Amino acid sequence: MIRNISCKINGKSVTLVVDVRQSLIEVLRENGYTSVKEGCNAGECGACTVLVDDVPLDSCLYLAVWVDGRSIRTAEGETKEGKLSAVQQAYLDKGAVQCGFCTPGLIMASTAFVEQHRGGKVSREEIRKGHAGNLCRCTGYEDIIRAVEQCLEDAEEKDRDEGPVCESR
Amino acid sequence: MFDLNSYHKANTVEEAIALLSQNPKAIPIAGGTDVLVRLHQRHPDYRHLVDIHDVAELKEIVMTPDGTIMVGSGATFTSLMESRIITDNIPVLSEGASWVGGPQVRNMATVGGNICNGVPSADSAAPLLVLNAVVVLKGPQDERHVPLHEFYQGPGRVDRQPAEIMTALRIAPEDYRRWSARYYKYAMRDAMDIATIGCAAACTLKGDSVSALRLAFTVAGPTPLRCWKTEEKARGAVADQSLLQLVRDSVLEDLRPRDSWRAPKAFREHIIKTLAERVLQKALNQCGVSLL
Numbered sequence: 303m304i305r306n307i308s309c310k311i312n313g314k315s316v317t318l319v320v321d322v323r324q325s326l327i328e329v330l331r332e333n334g335y336t337s338v339k340e341g342c343n344a345g346e347c348g349a350c351t352v353l354v355d356d357v358p359l360d361s362c363l364y365l366a367v368w369v370d371g372r373s374i375r376t377a378e379g380e381t382k383e384g385k386l387s388a389v390q391q392a393y394l395d396k397g398a399v400q401c402g403f404c405t406p407g408l409i410m411a412s413t414a415f416v417e418q419h420r421g422g423k424v425s426r427e428e429i430r431k432g433h434a435g436n437l438c439r440c441t442g443y444e445d446i447i448r449a450v451e452q453c454l455e456d457a458e459e460k461d462r463d464e465g466p467v468c469e470s471r
Numbered sequence: 472m473f474d475l476n477s478y479h480k481a482n483t484v485e486e487a488i489a490l491l492s493q494n495p496k497a498i499p500i501a502g503g504t505d506v507l508v509r510l511h512q513r514h515p516d517y518r519h520l521v522d523i524h525d526v527a528e529l530k531e532i533v534m535t536p537d538g539t540i541m542v543g544s545g546a547t548f549t550s551l552m553e554s555r556i557i558t559d560n561i562p563v564l565s566e567g568a569s570w571v572g573g574p575q576v577r578n579m580a581t582v583g584g585n586i587c588n589g590v591p592s593a594d595s596a597a598p599l600l601v602l603n604a605v606v607v608l609k610g611p612q613d614e615r616h617v618p619l620h621e622f623y624q625g626p627g628r629v630d631r632q633p634a635e636i637m638t639a640l641r642i643a644p645e646d647y648r649r650w651s652a653r654y655y656k657y658a659m660r661d662a663m664d665i666a667t668i669g670c671a672a673a674c675t676l677k678g679d680s681v682s683a684l685r686l687a688f689t690v691a692g693p694t695p696l697r698c699w700k701t702e703e704k705a706r707g708a709v710a711d712q713s714l715l716q717l718v719r720d721s722v723l724e725d726l727r728p729r730d731s732w733r734a735p736k737a738f739r740e741h742i743i744k745t746l747a748e749r750v751l752q753k754a755l756n757q758c759g760v761s762l763l
Contacts, residue, residue, distance in 0.1 A: 303475070303478060321472060322475070322478040323472045323473045323474070323475045323478070324472055324473075325473070325507070328472065343511055344508050344511055345504055345507075345508060345572070345575070345576055346663065348573065348575055351575055357549075357578050358574060358575050358578060359575045359578050359579050360575045360576070360579070362507075362511075363503050363504050363507045363508065363576075363579060364503060364507075364579065365500075365503060365507075365522070365524070367480070367522075368524055368525070411574065411575070414574075415574075431574075431661070431662060432574060433574075434573040434574065434661070434662030434663055435572065435573025435574045435575040435576060435662075435663065436573070
Protein backbone atom coordinates (compact mmCIF):
# COMPACT_ATOMS: atom_id res chain seq x y z
CA MET A 303 0.00 0.00 0.00
CA ILE A 304 2.96 2.32 -0.58
CA ARG A 305 2.81 5.14 -3.10
CA ASN A 306 5.23 7.85 -4.26
CA ILE A 307 3.63 11.25 -4.45
CA SER A 308 4.89 14.70 -5.44
CA CYS A 309 3.57 17.88 -3.96
CA LYS A 310 4.63 21.29 -2.74
CA ILE A 311 4.88 21.99 0.97
CA ASN A 312 5.19 25.68 1.83
CA GLY A 313 6.43 26.42 -1.67
CA LYS A 314 9.05 23.66 -1.75
CA SER A 315 8.62 20.76 -4.18
CA VAL A 316 8.96 17.41 -2.46
CA THR A 317 8.57 13.75 -3.28
CA LEU A 318 7.10 11.67 -0.48
CA VAL A 319 6.74 7.95 0.12
CA VAL A 320 3.37 7.47 1.79
CA ASP A 321 1.13 4.62 2.80
CA VAL A 322 -2.41 4.91 1.41
CA ARG A 323 -3.66 4.28 4.96
CA GLN A 324 -2.01 7.46 6.25
CA SER A 325 -3.82 10.71 6.82
CA LEU A 326 -2.22 13.96 5.69
CA ILE A 327 -1.58 15.02 9.29
CA GLU A 328 0.47 11.87 9.95
CA VAL A 329 2.66 12.45 6.91
CA LEU A 330 3.14 16.15 7.63
CA ARG A 331 4.13 15.58 11.25
CA GLU A 332 6.47 12.70 10.30
CA ASN A 333 8.20 15.09 7.91
CA GLY A 334 8.74 17.73 10.56
CA TYR A 335 5.73 19.99 10.02
CA THR A 336 4.76 19.76 13.68
CA SER A 337 2.80 23.02 13.71
CA VAL A 338 -0.02 20.78 12.46
CA LYS A 339 -1.68 19.61 15.68
CA GLU A 340 -3.69 16.49 16.30
CA GLY A 341 -6.71 17.35 18.45
CA CYS A 342 -9.89 15.34 17.98
CA ASN A 343 -8.76 13.46 14.84
CA ALA A 344 -12.40 13.50 13.68
CA GLY A 345 -12.94 16.84 11.92
CA GLU A 346 -14.41 18.62 14.93
CA CYS A 347 -11.67 20.87 16.30
CA GLY A 348 -9.69 22.24 13.33
CA ALA A 349 -6.31 22.08 15.13
CA CYS A 350 -4.94 20.18 12.12
CA THR A 351 -6.12 22.77 9.55
CA VAL A 352 -3.80 23.20 6.57
CA LEU A 353 -4.38 24.79 3.17
CA VAL A 354 -4.41 22.50 0.13
CA ASP A 355 -4.32 24.62 -3.04
CA ASP A 356 -5.19 27.53 -0.71
CA VAL A 357 -8.37 25.81 0.58
CA PRO A 358 -8.53 25.14 4.33
CA LEU A 359 -9.30 21.58 5.36
CA ASP A 360 -8.82 19.19 8.25
CA SER A 361 -5.66 17.20 7.55
CA CYS A 362 -6.87 14.45 9.93
CA LEU A 363 -9.77 13.65 7.57
CA TYR A 364 -7.73 13.81 4.41
CA LEU A 365 -5.79 10.92 2.93
CA ALA A 366 -2.14 11.79 2.31
CA VAL A 367 -2.33 10.37 -1.24
CA TRP A 368 -4.87 13.07 -2.13
CA VAL A 369 -2.21 15.80 -2.07
CA ASP A 370 -0.36 14.27 -5.04
CA GLY A 371 0.24 17.17 -7.43
CA ARG A 372 -1.16 19.73 -5.01
CA SER A 373 0.28 22.52 -2.91
CA ILE A 374 0.13 22.50 0.90
CA ARG A 375 0.59 25.42 3.28
CA THR A 376 1.18 25.03 7.03
CA ALA A 377 1.75 27.66 9.73
CA GLU A 378 5.57 27.29 9.68
CA GLY A 379 5.59 28.27 5.99
CA GLU A 380 3.71 31.51 6.65
CA THR A 381 6.77 32.96 8.38
CA LYS A 382 9.10 34.07 5.59
CA GLU A 383 12.80 34.83 6.36
CA GLY A 384 12.00 35.27 10.01
CA LYS A 385 9.15 37.69 9.33
CA LEU A 386 5.70 36.72 10.58
CA SER A 387 2.82 36.84 8.13
CA ALA A 388 0.25 39.61 8.58
CA VAL A 389 -2.14 37.13 10.20
CA GLN A 390 0.51 35.80 12.58
CA GLN A 391 1.54 39.34 13.53
CA ALA A 392 -2.08 40.33 14.14
CA TYR A 393 -2.58 37.33 16.46
CA LEU A 394 0.49 38.47 18.39
CA ASP A 395 -0.60 42.13 18.49
CA LYS A 396 -4.09 41.28 19.72
CA GLY A 397 -2.99 38.65 22.23
CA ALA A 398 -5.09 36.05 20.45
CA VAL A 399 -2.94 33.19 21.75
CA GLN A 400 -3.11 31.52 25.13
CA CYS A 401 -2.10 27.86 25.42
CA GLY A 402 -1.31 27.87 21.70
CA PHE A 403 -2.43 24.38 20.73
CA CYS A 404 -5.22 25.55 18.44
CA THR A 405 -3.21 28.51 17.11
CA PRO A 406 -1.50 27.02 14.02
CA GLY A 407 -4.83 25.64 12.77
CA LEU A 408 -6.57 28.93 13.47
CA ILE A 409 -3.76 30.87 11.75
CA MET A 410 -4.38 28.83 8.61
CA ALA A 411 -8.15 29.25 8.84
CA SER A 412 -7.69 33.02 9.26
CA THR A 413 -5.13 33.15 6.44
CA ALA A 414 -7.59 31.54 4.02
CA PHE A 415 -10.39 33.78 5.30
CA VAL A 416 -8.38 37.00 4.93
CA GLU A 417 -7.15 36.04 1.45
CA GLN A 418 -10.70 35.26 0.37
CA HIS A 419 -12.31 38.39 1.83
CA ARG A 420 -9.62 40.95 1.12
CA GLY A 421 -11.11 44.12 -0.29
CA GLY A 422 -14.70 43.23 0.65
CA LYS A 423 -16.83 44.30 3.60
CA VAL A 424 -17.00 41.56 6.20
CA SER A 425 -19.21 41.43 9.30
CA ARG A 426 -18.16 40.02 12.67
CA GLU A 427 -20.76 37.34 12.14
CA GLU A 428 -19.09 36.29 8.88
CA ILE A 429 -15.70 36.17 10.63
CA ARG A 430 -17.21 33.95 13.33
CA LYS A 431 -18.83 31.70 10.75
CA GLY A 432 -15.55 31.56 8.81
CA HIS A 433 -13.79 30.27 11.93
CA ALA A 434 -16.54 27.91 13.12
CA GLY A 435 -14.44 24.89 12.20
CA ASN A 436 -11.78 25.74 14.79
CA LEU A 437 -12.20 25.22 18.51
CA CYS A 438 -10.24 27.24 21.06
CA ARG A 439 -10.77 26.41 24.73
CA CYS A 440 -8.81 29.35 26.18
CA THR A 441 -9.38 32.68 24.48
CA GLY A 442 -13.14 32.93 24.15
CA TYR A 443 -12.46 33.85 20.49
CA GLU A 444 -12.86 37.60 20.98
CA ASP A 445 -9.18 38.45 20.41
CA ILE A 446 -9.02 36.05 17.47
CA ILE A 447 -11.85 37.93 15.79
CA ARG A 448 -10.14 41.25 16.56
CA ALA A 449 -6.94 39.94 14.98
CA VAL A 450 -8.81 39.01 11.80
CA GLU A 451 -10.54 42.40 11.77
CA GLN A 452 -7.16 44.13 12.10
CA CYS A 453 -5.77 42.11 9.18
CA LEU A 454 -8.69 43.02 6.96
CA GLU A 455 -8.40 46.70 7.93
CA ASP A 456 -4.63 46.76 7.36
CA ALA A 457 -5.08 45.08 3.98
CA GLU A 458 -7.67 47.67 3.00
CA GLU A 459 -5.36 50.52 4.02
CA LYS A 460 -2.45 49.00 2.16
CA ASP A 461 -4.54 48.47 -0.97
CA ARG A 462 -5.67 52.10 -0.78
CA ASP A 463 -2.14 53.48 -0.31
CA GLU A 464 -0.24 51.27 -2.74
CA GLY A 465 -2.89 49.80 -5.00
CA PRO A 466 -3.81 46.13 -4.78
CA VAL A 467 -0.86 44.02 -3.79
CA CYS A 468 -2.77 40.78 -3.51
CA GLU A 469 -0.40 38.05 -4.59
CA SER A 470 -1.78 35.68 -7.15
CA ARG A 471 -1.11 32.28 -5.73
CA MET B 472 -2.89 4.93 10.28
CA PHE B 473 -6.36 3.89 9.15
CA ASP B 474 -7.04 0.16 9.38
CA LEU B 475 -7.71 -0.65 5.71
CA ASN B 476 -7.73 -4.07 4.08
CA SER B 477 -7.83 -2.83 0.52
CA TYR B 478 -7.58 0.47 -1.31
CA HIS B 479 -8.02 1.17 -5.01
CA LYS B 480 -8.10 4.53 -6.69
CA ALA B 481 -10.52 5.19 -9.54
CA ASN B 482 -9.94 7.93 -12.09
CA THR B 483 -13.27 7.56 -13.88
CA VAL B 484 -16.80 6.41 -13.01
CA GLU B 485 -16.29 3.32 -15.19
CA GLU B 486 -13.14 2.39 -13.26
CA ALA B 487 -14.96 2.90 -9.96
CA ILE B 488 -17.83 0.61 -11.00
CA ALA B 489 -15.35 -2.06 -12.17
CA LEU B 490 -13.45 -1.87 -8.87
CA LEU B 491 -16.66 -2.05 -6.81
CA SER B 492 -17.84 -5.04 -8.89
CA GLN B 493 -14.66 -6.94 -8.06
CA ASN B 494 -15.15 -6.57 -4.31
CA PRO B 495 -18.66 -6.61 -2.83
CA LYS B 496 -17.27 -5.37 0.50
CA ALA B 497 -15.81 -2.22 -1.06
CA ILE B 498 -17.41 1.16 -0.53
CA PRO B 499 -16.70 4.43 -2.31
CA ILE B 500 -14.83 7.19 -0.49
CA ALA B 501 -15.30 10.73 -1.87
CA GLY B 502 -14.84 13.60 0.61
CA GLY B 503 -13.86 11.24 3.42
CA THR B 504 -15.55 13.20 6.21
CA ASP B 505 -17.85 10.30 7.12
CA VAL B 506 -15.82 7.27 5.99
CA LEU B 507 -12.59 8.37 7.68
CA VAL B 508 -14.42 9.19 10.92
CA ARG B 509 -15.88 5.67 10.86
CA LEU B 510 -12.41 4.24 10.23
CA HIS B 511 -11.02 6.35 13.05
CA GLN B 512 -13.62 4.61 15.25
CA ARG B 513 -12.36 1.27 13.82
CA HIS B 514 -15.67 0.42 12.19
CA PRO B 515 -15.31 -2.97 10.46
CA ASP B 516 -17.57 -2.17 7.46
CA TYR B 517 -15.31 0.50 5.97
CA ARG B 518 -12.08 -1.43 5.45
CA HIS B 519 -12.27 -1.87 1.68
CA LEU B 520 -12.23 1.41 -0.18
CA VAL B 521 -12.65 2.51 -3.75
CA ASP B 522 -11.33 6.06 -3.90
CA ILE B 523 -13.44 8.40 -6.06
CA HIS B 524 -12.02 11.59 -4.50
CA ASP B 525 -10.39 12.74 -7.74
CA VAL B 526 -13.00 11.62 -10.29
CA ALA B 527 -13.44 14.97 -12.06
CA GLU B 528 -16.69 14.07 -13.88
CA LEU B 529 -18.47 13.61 -10.53
CA LYS B 530 -17.73 17.19 -9.41
CA GLU B 531 -19.56 18.98 -12.20
CA ILE B 532 -22.64 21.12 -11.65
CA VAL B 533 -24.28 21.75 -15.01
CA MET B 534 -27.54 22.91 -16.55
CA THR B 535 -28.70 21.24 -19.74
CA PRO B 536 -30.38 23.34 -22.49
CA ASP B 537 -33.89 22.38 -21.26
CA GLY B 538 -33.09 23.73 -17.76
CA THR B 539 -32.44 20.41 -16.03
CA ILE B 540 -29.82 20.86 -13.30
CA MET B 541 -27.36 18.02 -12.76
CA VAL B 542 -25.51 18.25 -9.44
CA GLY B 543 -22.53 15.90 -9.50
CA SER B 544 -22.39 13.64 -6.45
CA GLY B 545 -18.77 14.68 -5.83
CA ALA B 546 -19.62 18.40 -5.57
CA THR B 547 -18.52 19.74 -2.20
CA PHE B 548 -20.82 21.83 0.00
CA THR B 549 -18.58 24.83 -0.68
CA SER B 550 -19.13 24.37 -4.41
CA LEU B 551 -22.92 24.15 -3.83
CA MET B 552 -22.67 27.51 -2.01
CA GLU B 553 -20.59 29.10 -4.78
CA SER B 554 -22.04 27.64 -8.01
CA ARG B 555 -23.97 30.31 -9.91
CA ILE B 556 -26.22 27.60 -11.38
CA ILE B 557 -27.29 26.72 -7.85
CA THR B 558 -27.43 30.17 -6.24
CA ASP B 559 -29.37 31.62 -9.22
CA ASN B 560 -31.86 28.77 -9.71
CA ILE B 561 -32.09 26.59 -6.60
CA PRO B 562 -30.75 28.79 -3.76
CA VAL B 563 -32.47 26.55 -1.20
CA LEU B 564 -29.75 23.95 -1.86
CA SER B 565 -26.95 26.42 -1.18
CA GLU B 566 -28.85 27.51 1.94
CA GLY B 567 -28.82 23.86 3.10
CA ALA B 568 -25.13 23.46 2.22
CA SER B 569 -24.16 26.55 4.22
CA TRP B 570 -25.39 24.90 7.44
CA VAL B 571 -23.13 21.85 7.16
CA GLY B 572 -20.30 21.54 9.74
CA GLY B 573 -17.70 24.32 9.44
CA PRO B 574 -15.68 25.70 6.52
CA GLN B 575 -13.10 22.91 6.50
CA VAL B 576 -15.76 20.17 6.43
CA ARG B 577 -17.73 21.99 3.72
CA ASN B 578 -14.54 22.15 1.62
CA MET B 579 -14.18 18.36 1.79
CA ALA B 580 -17.61 16.78 2.25
CA THR B 581 -19.69 15.95 -0.82
CA VAL B 582 -23.44 16.07 -1.44
CA GLY B 583 -23.37 12.47 -2.73
CA GLY B 584 -21.83 11.26 0.50
CA ASN B 585 -24.35 13.23 2.55
CA ILE B 586 -27.19 11.41 0.75
CA CYS B 587 -25.60 7.95 0.35
CA ASN B 588 -24.73 7.53 4.03
CA GLY B 589 -28.47 7.62 4.67
CA VAL B 590 -28.44 9.67 7.87
CA PRO B 591 -31.76 11.24 8.93
CA SER B 592 -30.01 14.56 9.64
CA ALA B 593 -28.44 15.27 6.22
CA ASP B 594 -28.57 19.05 5.66
CA SER B 595 -28.77 18.67 1.89
CA ALA B 596 -31.66 16.18 2.07
CA ALA B 597 -34.59 18.46 2.94
CA PRO B 598 -33.79 21.01 0.18
CA LEU B 599 -33.28 18.20 -2.34
CA LEU B 600 -36.56 16.55 -1.31
CA VAL B 601 -38.60 19.71 -1.93
CA LEU B 602 -36.80 20.08 -5.27
CA ASN B 603 -38.06 16.59 -6.19
CA ALA B 604 -34.45 15.54 -6.87
CA VAL B 605 -33.85 12.28 -8.68
CA VAL B 606 -30.81 10.16 -7.82
CA VAL B 607 -28.81 9.03 -10.85
CA LEU B 608 -26.98 5.74 -10.27
CA LYS B 609 -24.58 3.97 -12.63
CA GLY B 610 -23.85 0.27 -12.29
CA PRO B 611 -22.08 -2.42 -14.32
CA GLN B 612 -25.15 -3.02 -16.51
CA ASP B 613 -27.29 0.07 -16.58
CA GLU B 614 -28.13 3.52 -15.30
CA ARG B 615 -31.03 3.91 -12.85
CA HIS B 616 -33.01 6.98 -11.87
CA VAL B 617 -34.62 6.86 -8.42
CA PRO B 618 -36.65 9.69 -6.83
CA LEU B 619 -34.80 10.79 -3.69
CA HIS B 620 -37.73 9.99 -1.37
CA GLU B 621 -37.68 6.38 -2.64
CA PHE B 622 -33.88 6.20 -2.47
CA TYR B 623 -34.11 6.41 1.32
CA GLN B 624 -35.02 2.99 2.73
CA GLY B 625 -34.31 3.25 6.43
CA PRO B 626 -31.80 4.70 8.88
CA GLY B 627 -28.40 4.40 7.19
CA ARG B 628 -29.94 2.43 4.33
CA VAL B 629 -30.34 3.68 0.77
CA ASP B 630 -31.15 2.04 -2.55
CA ARG B 631 -27.57 1.92 -3.86
CA GLN B 632 -26.40 -1.50 -4.98
CA PRO B 633 -22.84 -2.47 -3.94
CA ALA B 634 -21.39 -1.96 -7.46
CA GLU B 635 -23.26 1.26 -8.16
CA ILE B 636 -21.98 4.83 -8.05
CA MET B 637 -24.34 7.73 -7.44
CA THR B 638 -23.21 10.02 -10.22
CA ALA B 639 -25.58 12.97 -9.82
CA LEU B 640 -28.76 14.46 -8.44
CA ARG B 641 -31.09 15.62 -11.21
CA ILE B 642 -33.50 18.49 -10.75
CA ALA B 643 -36.09 19.11 -13.47
CA PRO B 644 -36.95 22.67 -14.57
CA GLU B 645 -40.63 22.26 -13.59
CA ASP B 646 -39.47 21.51 -10.04
CA TYR B 647 -37.78 24.87 -9.48
CA ARG B 648 -39.08 27.37 -12.03
CA ARG B 649 -41.89 29.43 -10.47
CA TRP B 650 -41.23 27.76 -7.08
CA SER B 651 -40.05 29.54 -3.95
CA ALA B 652 -38.19 27.40 -1.46
CA ARG B 653 -36.44 27.94 1.87
CA TYR B 654 -34.60 25.79 4.42
CA TYR B 655 -33.99 26.25 8.13
CA LYS B 656 -31.89 24.14 10.48
CA TYR B 657 -32.74 24.20 14.16
CA ALA B 658 -29.70 23.12 16.17
CA MET B 659 -28.13 23.91 19.52
CA ARG B 660 -25.23 25.76 17.88
CA ASP B 661 -25.00 27.85 14.71
CA ALA B 662 -22.24 25.67 13.26
CA MET B 663 -20.53 22.30 13.72
CA ASP B 664 -23.75 20.74 14.93
CA ILE B 665 -26.26 18.12 13.92
CA ALA B 666 -29.78 19.39 13.29
CA THR B 667 -32.33 18.91 16.05
CA ILE B 668 -34.86 19.42 13.26
CA GLY B 669 -34.33 20.63 9.67
CA CYS B 670 -37.17 21.89 7.52
CA ALA B 671 -37.51 22.83 3.86
CA ALA B 672 -40.65 24.31 2.34
CA ALA B 673 -41.41 25.05 -1.30
CA CYS B 674 -44.52 26.56 -2.80
CA THR B 675 -45.94 27.81 -6.04
CA LEU B 676 -48.95 30.09 -6.24
CA LYS B 677 -51.81 30.62 -8.64
CA GLY B 678 -53.42 33.94 -7.85
CA ASP B 679 -53.76 34.01 -4.08
CA SER B 680 -53.99 30.22 -3.72
CA VAL B 681 -51.34 27.58 -3.29
CA SER B 682 -51.19 25.53 -6.47
CA ALA B 683 -48.66 23.20 -4.83
CA LEU B 684 -46.77 22.94 -1.56
CA ARG B 685 -43.83 20.72 -0.69
CA LEU B 686 -42.60 20.22 2.83
CA ALA B 687 -39.67 18.06 3.97
CA PHE B 688 -38.04 17.42 7.34
CA THR B 689 -34.81 15.95 8.65
CA VAL B 690 -34.39 14.24 12.04
CA ALA B 691 -38.18 13.86 12.18
CA GLY B 692 -38.20 10.15 11.36
CA PRO B 693 -35.87 7.28 10.45
CA THR B 694 -34.97 9.03 7.18
CA PRO B 695 -35.48 12.54 5.80
CA LEU B 696 -39.21 12.69 4.96
CA ARG B 697 -41.67 14.49 2.71
CA CYS B 698 -45.02 15.50 4.24
CA TRP B 699 -47.36 14.00 1.65
CA LYS B 700 -50.63 14.29 3.59
CA THR B 701 -50.06 17.92 4.54
CA GLU B 702 -49.04 18.78 1.01
CA GLU B 703 -52.26 17.23 -0.34
CA LYS B 704 -54.40 19.14 2.17
CA ALA B 705 -52.73 22.43 1.27
CA ARG B 706 -53.31 22.09 -2.45
CA GLY B 707 -55.57 24.91 -3.64
CA ALA B 708 -55.78 26.56 -0.21
CA VAL B 709 -55.75 30.33 0.01
CA ALA B 710 -52.33 31.54 1.13
CA ASP B 711 -53.30 33.20 4.40
CA GLN B 712 -53.08 32.58 8.16
CA SER B 713 -55.49 29.63 7.90
CA LEU B 714 -53.01 27.87 5.60
CA LEU B 715 -50.31 28.22 8.23
CA GLN B 716 -52.71 26.84 10.82
CA LEU B 717 -53.61 23.92 8.55
CA VAL B 718 -49.94 23.05 8.03
CA ARG B 719 -49.20 23.39 11.73
CA ASP B 720 -52.10 21.11 12.68
CA SER B 721 -51.37 18.48 10.05
CA VAL B 722 -47.61 18.16 9.85
CA LEU B 723 -47.08 15.65 12.68
CA GLU B 724 -49.29 13.11 10.88
CA ASP B 725 -46.54 12.81 8.26
CA LEU B 726 -43.59 12.43 10.62
CA ARG B 727 -42.18 10.10 13.27
CA PRO B 728 -39.84 12.06 15.55
CA ARG B 729 -38.37 10.20 18.50
CA ASP B 730 -36.63 10.70 21.80
CA SER B 731 -32.87 10.81 21.74
CA TRP B 732 -30.16 12.24 23.93
CA ARG B 733 -30.10 15.27 21.64
CA ALA B 734 -33.74 16.20 22.22
CA PRO B 735 -36.93 14.62 23.55
CA LYS B 736 -39.76 13.75 21.20
CA ALA B 737 -42.15 16.37 22.63
CA PHE B 738 -39.58 19.11 22.04
CA ARG B 739 -38.97 17.95 18.48
CA GLU B 740 -42.72 17.96 17.83
CA HIS B 741 -42.95 21.53 19.03
CA ILE B 742 -40.04 22.58 16.80
CA ILE B 743 -41.54 20.72 13.82
CA LYS B 744 -44.84 22.61 14.10
CA THR B 745 -43.08 25.93 14.59
CA LEU B 746 -40.69 25.41 11.69
CA ALA B 747 -43.41 24.16 9.33
CA GLU B 748 -45.18 27.47 9.84
CA ARG B 749 -42.14 29.75 9.83
CA VAL B 750 -40.28 28.20 6.91
CA LEU B 751 -43.47 28.19 4.83
CA GLN B 752 -43.94 31.86 5.78
CA LYS B 753 -40.46 32.59 4.45
CA ALA B 754 -41.11 30.71 1.20
CA LEU B 755 -44.44 32.52 0.75
CA ASN B 756 -42.74 35.82 1.50
CA GLN B 757 -40.31 35.11 -1.31
CA CYS B 758 -43.20 34.87 -3.78
CA GLY B 759 -44.77 38.07 -2.54
CA VAL B 760 -47.18 36.88 0.17
CA SER B 761 -46.34 38.47 3.49
CA LEU B 762 -47.76 36.58 6.47
CA LEU B 763 -44.88 37.53 8.77
